[in-house]
Amino acid sequence: MSSSVRQGSRASRYALRTIALGYLTLLLVLPLVALFYRTFEHGLAPVWAAVTAPYAVHAFWLSLELVAIAVPLNTVFGIGIALLLERHPFRGRSLVGALIDVPFAVSPVVIGLSLVLVYGDQGWFGTSLMAHGISVIFSVPGMVLATAFVSLPFVARETMPVLRELGTDSEEAAATLGASPWQVFWRVTLPAIRWAVTYGVVLTTARALGEFGAVSIVSGNVLGVTQTLPLYVKNEFDNFDVTGAYAASVVLALLTVFTLLFMQVLTRKARRAD
Amino acid sequence: MLGRGALALYLSVLVLLPLAALAAHSLDGGLSAFWQSVTTPEGIAALEFTLVVSVIVVIVNVVFGTLIAWVLVRDDFPGRGVVNSLIDLPFALPTIVVSVVLLALYGKGSPVGIDIALTRSAVGVALLFVTLPFVVRSVQPVLIELDRSMEEAAASLGASPATIVRRVVLPSLAPAIISGAALSFARALGEFGSVLLFAGALPFKTEVSSIYVYNQIENDNLSGAAAVSVVLLAIALLVLAALNVLSRNRSRHVL
Amino acid sequence: MAPRTIARVTSRALPVLAASALLAGCGSSSGGKTVALVAYSTPQAAYAALIPAFQATAAGKGISFTQSYGASGDQSRAVLAGQPANVVNFSLTSDMTKLVSPGIVSPSWDAGPTHGFVTNSVVVFIVRKGNPKHITNWDDLVQPGVKVITPNPLSSGSARWNIMAAYGAQLHEGKTPSQADAYLAALLKNTVAQPTSARDALQTFLSGEGDVLLDYESEAIPDEKKGDAISYVIPASTILIQNPIAVVTRGGTNPNAQAFVNYLLSPAGQTIWAQQGYRPVIPSLVNPKVFPTPADLFTIASLGGWTAVTKEFFGTPNGVVTKIEQGQGVSAG
Numbered sequence: 001m002s003s004s005v006r007q008g009s010r011a012s013r014y015a016l017r018t019i020a021l022g023y024l025t026l027l028l029v030l031p032l033v034a035l036f037y038r039t040f041e042h043g044l045a046p047v048w049a050a051v052t053a054p055y056a057v058h059a060f061w062l063s064l065e066l067v068a069i070a071v072p073l074n075t076v077f078g079i080g081i082a083l084l085l086e087r088h089p090f091r092g093r094s095l096v097g098a099l100i101d102v103p104f105a106v107s108p109v110v111i112g113l114s115l116v117l118v119y120g121d122q123g124w125f126g127t128s129l130m131a132h133g134i135s136v137i138f139s140v141p142g143m144v145l146a147t148a149f150v151s152l153p154f155v156a157r158e159t160m161p162v163l164r165e166l167g168t169d170s171e172e173a174a175a176t177l178g179a180s181p182w183q184v185f186w187r188v189t190l191p192a193i194r195w196a197v198t199y200g201v202v203l204t205t206a207r208a209l210g211e212f213g214a215v216s217i218v219s220g221n222v223l224g225v226t227q228t229l230p231l232y233v234k235n236e237f238d239n240f241d242v243t244g245a246y247a248a249s250v251v252l253a254l255l256t257v258f259t260l261l262f263m264q265v266l267t268r269k270a271r272r273a274d
Numbered sequence: 275m276l277g278r279g280a281l282a283l284y285l286s287v288l289v290l291l292p293l294a295a296l297a298a299h300s301l302d303g304g305l306s307a308f309w310q311s312v313t314t315p316e317g318i319a320a321l322e323f324t325l326v327v328s329v330i331v332v333i334v335n336v337v338f339g340t341l342i343a344w345v346l347v348r349d350d351f352p353g354r355g356v357v358n359s360l361i362d363l364p365f366a367l368p369t370i371v372v373s374v375v376l377l378a379l380y381g382k383g384s385p386v387g388i389d390i391a392l393t394r395s396a397v398g399v400a401l402l403f404v405t406l407p408f409v410v411r412s413v414q415p416v417l418i419e420l421d422r423s424m425e426e427a428a429a430s431l432g433a434s435p436a437t438i439v440r441r442v443v444l445p446s447l448a449p450a451i452i453s454g455a456a457l458s459f460a461r462a463l464g465e466f467g468s469v470l471l472f473a474g475a476l477p478f479k480t481e482v483s484s485i486y487v488y489n490q491i492e493n494d495n496l497s498g499a500a501a502v503s504v505v506l507l508a509i510a511l512l513v514l515a516a517l518n519v520l521s522r523n524r525s526r527h528v529l
Numbered sequence: 530m531a532p533r534t535i536a537r538v539t540s541r542a543l544p545v546l547a548a549s550a551l552l553a554g555c556g557s558s559s560g561g562k563t564v565a566l567v568a569y570s571t572p573q574a575a576y577a578a579l580i581p582a583f584q585a586t587a588a589g590k591g592i593s594f595t596q597s598y599g600a601s602g603d604q605s606r607a608v609l610a611g612q613p614a615n616v617v618n619f620s621l622t623s624d625m626t627k628l629v630s631p632g633i634v635s636p637s638w639d640a641g642p643t644h645g646f647v648t649n650s651v652v653v654f655i656v657r658k659g660n661p662k663h664i665t666n667w668d669d670l671v672q673p674g675v676k677v678i679t680p681n682p683l684s685s686g687s688a689r690w691n692i693m694a695a696y697g698a699q700l701h702e703g704k705t706p707s708q709a710d711a712y713l714a715a716l717l718k719n720t721v722a723q724p725t726s727a728r729d730a731l732q733t734f735l736s737g738e739g740d741v742l743l744d745y746e747s748e749a750i751p752d753e754k755k756g757d758a759i760s761y762v763i764p765a766s767t768i769l770i771q772n773p774i775a776v777v778t779r780g781g782t783n784p785n786a787q788a789f790v791n792y793l794l795s796p797a798g799q800t801i802w803a804q805q806g807y808r809p810v811i812p813s814l815v816n817p818k819v820f821p822t823p824a825d826l827f828t829i830a831s832l833g834g835w836t837a838v839t840k841e842f843f844g845t846p847n848g849v850v851t852k853i854e855q856g857q858g859v860s861a862g
Contacts, residue, residue, distance in 0.1 A: 012435070013349060020345040021357070023338050027403055028355045028360055030386065035371065071283070080281050096285075098514035103289055104295075105485035105510030108467075108493060110503045114292035117299060121611030124295060138612050149288050157457055161450035161521075162415050203411055206365035207528070211480035212467060215368075220612040222565075222597045230368035235598065237370060237519035238570045238728045240755055249371040256366035257359045310846065316855050318649055374732060382565065382641055384736030392738055474722030474738075477854050481723075488725055492602045492684035497846045 014110050022118040032253070040244035049250060050236075050244035058224045059232035061253065065140070066215075066228065067208045070148040078155025079197065083157075083189075086163040097160075100153045111149055113269025115142060115218050138220040143228070146214035163189075163198040194270060197265040206256045221251030294509065300500035311498035312505050319478045320486040325509070327394070327482070328462035332400045335458045337469075339409025340451055347417040355469070364406045369467025376400055378473040379487055392474040395483060400468040406459050409454030416450040421448075452521040456514050564786050565592045566834055567608055568618040569686070569772075571747060572648070572729065575805035579793065581765040590655040590787040600726055601686040603794040608633060608777070612706060615786035619646060620686040623835040625773040648747070649808035651823065652694035652767045655749050664741050666764050667698045671673035671715040678722050678739040680730045682850050683843060686725035692850055693838060694768035697827050699767050707773035714853045735759070745770055746820070750806030763844050766825040772807075773843040799813035 039047055050056060085093050093176065101112065106157045118124045119136040129136055146167065151237045175181075190197075212230040219226040229248050234245035301308055302515075311317070346358050364372070376399065380389030390396050420443070430439045444451075466484040473480040483506055490499035566576065574665035576596065582760055583589035597604065597612070605624035609631065617634065618635050619625050625645070628634045636696055639645030656664050662675065670677055680688035699709035721739055724730045727748060734742040747770075749761035774784045774793065792798045808820050815822075829835055842849045 009435075016341060017345050017349055017351060020338070020342045022344060022362075025472075026358060027399070027416045028364065028406060030364060030373070031375050031379055031403065032360060034385075035367070035375050038375070038378065063396055077281060079283050080277060084278065084281060094515045094518040095511075098511050099285070099289065101456055101460045102293070102507060102511055104457065105463040105514075106293075106503055106507060107464045107487050109484075109488050110499065111292065113491065113496070113499075114296040114299075116610050117295035118291050124291070126611075128449070137610065138607070145288060149292070152288065153457065153460075157453050158412060158415060161412060161453050162419060164449050165416050165419065165446055176429065187394050192419065192503065193415075199411040199415055201406060203365060204361045206407075208393050210366045216599070217603070217607070219284060220567075220597055220607055221599050222595050225595055229455045233368045234370055235573070237732070238598070239573055240752065249367055252366045252368065254365050256362050260359050314846065314855055363653060370729075376735075377733070377736045391736070452771065470724055471733055471736075475725065476720065476723055477681075485725065489681055489684035490845070492600070492725070493843060493845060493851075494602075
């Protein structure tokens with residue numbers, strides 16, 4: 001990178017850095033520090049006890065299970081719909097694009113209730129589901145629906161601007177050179193959107209891990225059965241077990257960081273493999 | 275066409291059907307009941323406040339989010355990797371924890387001497403916290419993949435760094451920024467848990483629409499809650515569709 | 530990029546993932562040896578003691594439990610929507626009566642000697658340790674400058690007890706109903722926060738906000754025991770909070786559920802409730818040193834019962850409190 005393209009003088013670079021880091025300190029770093037402080041202020045033992053409590057462990061695995069199902073579903077959907085909207089424009093695509101974001105604007109509790117309205121016992125599909133012995137609400141499928149609902153837009157939203165910015169030149173070139181559509185996707189498009197997909201997956205995972213409102217409605221919040229980690233956090237708060245609540249939150253935070261690091265490693269490895 | 279069908283099915287099962295059920299339920303009492311639920315003084319106050327604070331939050335996010343993405347991608351400093359890993363955390367934390375932590379940090383007994391709990395600013399700060407990742411993570415991938423040749427060309431032609439940023443870089447980032455802004459707006463509209471404790475949910479003062487809706491549900495006024503939600507949804511849809519169109523128009527100016 | 534590629538990606542991946550999602554959730558219902566308890570959030574700690582004690586008795590041997598706790602209204606709604614339950618325990622009666630007409634609980638759920646109630650409590654004022662602002666009665670709450678915290682009366686069962694305690698106290702002081710309504714307006718005007726649940730309200734208070742929190746005695750006692758810097762005052766005139774319990778009859782009655790409820794109502798069970806901060810429903814077990822009797826203790830029945838009160842005070846759009854909350858904007862909040 002030649003010095004002629006170094007953006008701005010050193011002074012302005014430091015200024016930008018200071019403003020950005022200052023904002024992040026006040027808004028992000030200090031709250032995280034406060035969280036960690038509050039969690040560990042009584043030492044490591046209570047935190048360990050909280051995190052290894054049977055209900056906590058079950059909640060942990062249940063949260064992971066929901067993530068393991070919802071995130072791949074939303075990733076595939078996200079890439080698919082981004083490709084559809086950006087590479088195959090059709091009338092009304094602005095509306096469809098907006099529809100993807102809209103779940104977000106609905107309060108989580110309302111999302112949960114609307115899922116109950118459709119899939120619950122008295123819901124639109126209630127009787128036919130019951131007839132087939134499929135229970136959606138108050139069991140894992142309903143929780144997967146709720147989790148997928150609230151974490152729907154991220155991969156799509158991350159991927160679309162990158163696809164647009166990239167343009168179709170490389171893809172068209174590859175096609176004229178005889179590559180099949182699948183090869184074009186796998187070897188031209190996907191590598192180009194990998195960082196978008198990475199961040200999209202991380203955001204989706206983080207959102208899926210942290211979701212409370214919608215899942216609390218459709219899960220029934222049964223301890224050790226349908227209680228996810230955020231539900232467990234709320235439960236502990238309600239029981240004056242603040243350390244337990246914070247400890248579980250720290251676990252959620254660590255899971256997110258781990259996902260980011262994992263995705264970064266995966267993405268970098270893919271680049272090296274090219 | 276099978277792929278398009280699968281996408282449509284997924285979207286319907288997951289999103290469209292529940293939203294349709296919601297809309298249907300909101301009309302349970304007829305149009306007059308719908309109108310009545312939506313025009314209560316408390317509901318209108320909550321809606322106005324929610325919209326204003328959401329717009330402010332989006333503007334702040336656009337500015338700072340782009341700045342942070344820029345610093346994370348183009349700059350290099352010790353601890354950059356650590357800071358980058360923290361950006362998504364506002365998302366993963368259960369919203370009640372966010373509210374409690376903000377209350378402890380920026381309320382009475384604040385270790386840094388800032389007390390804004392139970393005020394309207396508290397709503398803004400809580401929303402800024404939970405929407406932090408959006409613009410940052412939207413802009414980052416585009417910045418990473420950005421072709422530098424245009425910037426280098428502009429620089430060699432004598433353009434100042436500020437001009438390069440304004441006329442070469444930002445237009446390329448515009449779709450991503452708008453994308454992140456759309457997500458921020460949507461989240462700010464629907465956010466509940468993180469605002470609740472920190473701001474106090476006082477009607478006409480710090481009550482946002484999502485809390486108002488929740489109170490209606492708890493009060494067994496499900497159709498009223500659905501009605502207000504449908505209105506919020508319609509507003510969100512309009513704004514998001516407009517942002518989508520805006521984004522498309524901007525990118526047409528990019529070569 | 531051809532649509533066919535989108536087709537291949539999505540049509541291969543989605544059905545597989547979706548099917549696994551459905552399969553992951555196929556749960557089977559448990560046999561009669563499991564009792565599903567669905568309760569409001571406060572008694573979770575109490576049940577942590579009660580369930581093992583029950584399992585140590587002959588009737589409870591070998592019985593396992595699933596437990597769900599949450600806001601009383603939410604739990605009632607969940608059971609209505611089909612959440613499996615054998616025993617339901619709510620914070621107020623209206624959450625129970627909702628389950629009668631759909632046939633989830635029997636109409637005679639309140640026919641027993643305790644009228645269906647398993648625990649009592651009273652509305653109290655939670656203040657800072659030492660009560661620096663000397664808040665002792667309802668009039669103190671409407672003084673200028675006094676910052677009150679209560680959950681939102683339209684969303685929280687706990688807040689409704691608070692409101693009706695305040696209202697009833699006013700009536701018993703000799704005020705007319707419209708004067709009592711005016712008191713409620715003044716009280717709500719003095720609030721600095723109205724979170725959606727009692728626990729959230731307590732959390733807000735513990736963070737340093739407000740001068741006084743309206744809450745249940747059964748929350749104040751364990752919190753004080755925990756060492757939080759609070760104390761509580763029982764106003765001279767206050768309402769008796771009565772928490773209903775019932776066996777679910779939807780799909781047949783689980784006999785173990787009935788045995789559990791019987792245990793909870795027995796002297797052994799009630800003693801454990803008392804240790805957890807709840808006033809027993811067996812009068813002889815109420816220790817006046819732990820649970821002093823207020824000079825004027827009234828029930829919701831004396832105010833018309835929850836069905837009438839809910840409609841008159843909290844109904845949309847014409848409830849007294851609903852209108853007060855709507856009218857708050859008139860005087861710049």
